[in-house]
Amino acid sequence: MASHNSAANARSRGPIHAVTAGFLGWTLDAFDFFVVVFLVDTLAAQFHVSKANIVFSITATLATRPLGAIVFGLLADRYGRRIPLIANVIFFSVVELLCGFAPNYTVFLVLRTVYGIGMGGEWGVGASLAMEAAPARWRGVLSGILQSGYSIGYLLAAVAARFIEPHFGWRAMFWAGGIPALLAIYIRSSVPESEAWKQHRAPTTKAILLVVRQYWKSAIYLVLMMTLMMFLSHGTQDLYPDFLKSTYGASGRTVAYIAIWYNVGAIVGAIVFGHLSEVLGRRKGMIAALCLSLVTIPAWAFSPPLLLIAAAAFIMQAGVQGAWGVIPAHLNELSPDQTRGLLPGLAYQLGILIAAPVNSIEYALRSRFGYAWALAGFEAANIALLIVVLAFGQERKGRSFLTEALPTNH
Numbered sequence: 001m002a003s004h005n006s007a008a009n010a011r012s013r014g015p016i017h018a019v020t021a022g023f024l025g026w027t028l029d030a031f032d033f034f035v036v037v038f039l040v041d042t043l044a045a046q047f048h049v050s051k052a053n054i055v056f057s058i059t060a061t062l063a064t065r066p067l068g069a070i071v072f073g074l075l076a077d078r079y080g081r082r083i084p085l086i087a088n089v090i091f092f093s094v095v096e097l098l099c100g101f102a103p104n105y106t107v108f109l110v111l112r113t114v115y116g117i118g119m120g121g122e123w124g125v126g127a128s129l130a131m132e133a134a135p136a137r138w139r140g141v142l143s144g145i146l147q148s149g150y151s152i153g154y155l156l157a158a159v160a161a162r163f164i165e166p167h168f169g170w171r172a173m174f175w176a177g178g179i180p181a182l183l184a185i186y187i188r189s190s191v192p193e194s195e196a197w198k199q200h201r202a203p204t205t206k207a208i209l210l211v212v213r214q215y216w217k218s219a220i221y222l223v224l225m226m227t228l229m230m231f232l233s234h235g236t237q238d239l240y241p242d243f244l245k246s247t248y249g250a251s252g253r254t255v256a257y258i259a260i261w262y263n264v265g266a267i268v269g270a271i272v273f274g275h276l277s278e279v280l281g282r283r284k285g286m287i288a289a290l291c292l293s294l295v296t297i298p299a300w301a302f303s304p305p306l307l308l309i310a311a312a313a314f315i316m317q318a319g320v321q322g323a324w325g326v327i328p329a330h331l332n333e334l335s336p337d338q339t340r341g342l343l344p345g346l347a348y349q350l351g352i353l354i355a356a357p358v359n360s361i362e363y364a365l366r367s368r369f370g371y372a373w374a375l376a377g378f379e380a381a382n383i384a385l386l387i388v389v390l391a392f393g394q395e396r397k398g399r400s401f402l403t404e405a406l407p408t409n410h
Contacts (some may be wrong), residue, residue: 015133017190019142021183022130023149025089028180029122030153031160032096032115033061035173038161038256040242042170047105051242055359057109058238061116062230062356068120069342069349076341077201077208081129081194084341086184088125092118093181100174120352124345131332132196132340136398137278139333140285144274144325151266151321154237158259161252196401200337211338212346218334219343221393226331226351228386229324235358235379236293236300236320240313247371250306258306262313269318270325282330282395287387289322294383301376323386333396340401 036043036058044051068088075084095115102108127146134142157173164172202208212219241259244250250258269289277285296319299312331344358378365374 015135017192018133018194019130019146021085021187021191022126023146024183024186025085025122025126025149025180026146027149027153027156028089028177028183029092029119030150031156032092032153032174032177032180033119034154034157034237035096035160035177036061036112037154037238037241038157038252038259039165039170039173041245042165043108046170047108049105052360052363053105055239055363057112058359059356060109060113061119062234062352064113064116065120066346066349066353068117068122069124069345071117072121073124073342073345074205074208076125076128077197077339078205080197081125081132081341082187082191084121085125085129085191086187088118088121089184089187090181092122093178096174096180097178099177100171120349121345123348125341127328127344128197128332128340129191129194131328132194132401133192136400139329139398140278140282140326141271141275143277143327143329144271146328147274147325148267148270148321150233150324151263151270151317154266155260155263158256158263162256162260196337197341199403200340202338208339208342211336212343215336215339215343218394219347222331222334222343222347223350223354225386225389225393226327226347227354228351228382228389229327230351230355231358231382232290232293232320232379232386233324234352234355235362235375235382236316238359239362239375243371243375244306244309248304248306248309254306258310258313261310262317265314266317266321269320269322272318272325273322274325274329277326277329277397282326282333282397283390283393286323286326286330287390289319289325290383290387290390291319292322293319294380297376297380301372329397330395332401333399334394337401 040051040054043054072084072088092115095111095118099108099111102111130146131139131143160173160176164176241255244255244258273285273289280288293316296312296316299308300316303309303312331347332340335343362374362378365378
């Protein structure tokens with residue numbers, strides 16, 4: 001009886017551990033990425049290169065993420081979610097740690113490019129594990145919680161920029177990024193394998209790829225949607241700290257506090273709109289969040305008082321990450337059972353591959369139209385197009401990932 005109760009308790013806690021693992025993995029992965037965003041000036045001076053070179057290192061990270069999605073996604077569909085997720089967490093943590101020892105720009109650029117492979121693999125595996133474990137009725141809000149890990153990682157990077165970098169230097173920021181490797185221990189000891197994967201496991205890697213080919217039209221739609229979503233998030237976040245410094249003369253300390261504040265808004269938005277997607281539907285929930293961001297753009301880009309800028313940035317990111325909060329559930333629900341480890345992550349990361357030049361594009365537009373118009377104009381057009389794409393898309397809200405067991409005759 002005791003062993004039966006223990007097994008039952010383990011099963012009941014399984015979804016909690018799976019969502020926690022996916023959330024923490026994405027939080028720590030995002031922290032490792034956003035560290036560079038707060039060190040653009042510092043790294044340019046350290047390595048004796050232009051700020052554009054450091055911005056390019058961000059682009060390089062984004063560009064190699066699809067490779068990670070393919071490698072780790074195929075492993076997750078073929079061999080299960082847990083072991084590939086453990087390997088991924090260790091991989092990106094070690095590379096981030098090594099970034100803190102980079103002696104010059106060339107080594108740093110290579111490491112950030114390699115880091116993109118690890119970052120690209122984490123989301124698809126972690127999201128499939130979490131969404132397959134989550135009860136269907138809670139999938140929307142848990143999707144928001146999972147995706148809010150990205151904003152929390154950004155927030156933690158802002159905290160590190162405020163407190164670690166001034167006292168311990170820029171290298172310590174990257175050394176702190178090695179801590180996520182400890183998450184592998186938690187995943188190994190507490191997170192169960194996905195029951196949905198066990199039921200729908202493809203017999204070979206070729207079989208996985210054949211399913212992707214069969215659903216190629218859906219795959220193309222998902223890539224288009226995710227490209228616009230990447231333009232939305234990276235286009236409003238990556239250069240915003242530099243925009244505040246360059247345009248409004250904000251100090252590094254002030255920028256860190258504003259970033260912390262607007263990431264609180266992002267976390268709130270992800271959870272709120274994730275929950276609303278259970279009521280309104282996935283697409284309508286995302287469109288509502290996008291409309292909130294669209295009407296906030298003028299204040300977000302053109303309001304001189306930093307206090308008003310901070311308030312607008314809070315609302316802006318509540319809308320941006322509100323739309324993103326629906327993505328883990330939406331992508332997993334639209335993906336075939338046999339490719340849920342690969343296709344959501346691949347669509348996600350191919351989107352970022354196409355959108356990888358967004359920082360360089362916005363930075364170039366800044367020279368011609370000014371920083372504020374470059375950010376505002378680019379994002380207004382992108383949001384409008386994304387709303388159209390979502391309006392004509394599909395959704396499968398609440399679909400079951402498990403095959404119901406047939407009743408047994410006695």
